[in-house]
Amino acid sequence: MPYEACGLLSGINHNVQSIWQLENEWKSDRRFFVRKKIVEETVQKIKQLNEQVLAVYHSHPTTAPVPSNYDITNHPDDHVFMVIISYKTRPPITKWYHIQESVYESCSFFVEQPAEPGPF
Numbered sequence: 001m002p003y004e005a006c007g008l009l010s011g012i013n014h015n016v017q018s019i020w021q022l023e024n025e026w027k028s029d030r031r032f033f034v035r036k037k038i039v040e041e042t043v044q045k046i047k048q049l050n051e052q053v054l055a056v057y058h059s060h061p062t063t064a065p066v067p068s069n070y071d072i073t074n075h076p077d078d079h080v081f082m083v084i085i086s087y088k089t090r091p092p093i094t095k096w097y098h099i100q101e102s103v104y105e106s107c108s109f110f111v112e113q114p115a116e117p118g119p120f
C-alpha cells in the first residue's frame with residue numbers, strides 16, 4: 001500500500017506452498033509491472049524447489065477484486081491462475097480466476113487452517 005502489490009504463488013498439485021513477493025516497479029495503484037528478468041529468475045527458483053507456478057497475484061488497493069482489461073491482456077499463461085486481493089473492503093476479499101482466451105471465470109479455493117497447537 002498504497003500501490004498494487006504483486007507476486008507469484010507456487011506449489012505442487014494445486015496446493016500453494018510458497019509465496020514470492022515481487023516489487024511493483026511502476027509504483028501504481030492501478031497497475032503492476034515486474035521486469036521479465038526478475039520473473040524468469042523467480043520461476044527458476046520455483047523450479048529448483050520442484051514446484052510449479054500456480055498463480056500470479058496482485059492487489060487492488062481501492063477497487064473491487066475483478067480483473068481489469070489490462071490484467072486480462074497481460075496475463076501470461078492460461079494454465080496459471082490470477083489471484084486478486086481487494087482492499088476496497090475490510091476485511092480484504094481474495095478471488096481466484098481462471099483466464100482463458102481473455103474470458104475470466106471465478107474459481108473456488110480454500111485455506112487450510114493450521115492445526116490447533118496442543119497443550120504444553
Ligand SMILES: [Zn+2]
Pocket residue numbers: 030058059060066067068071084
Ligand atoms: Zn488488477
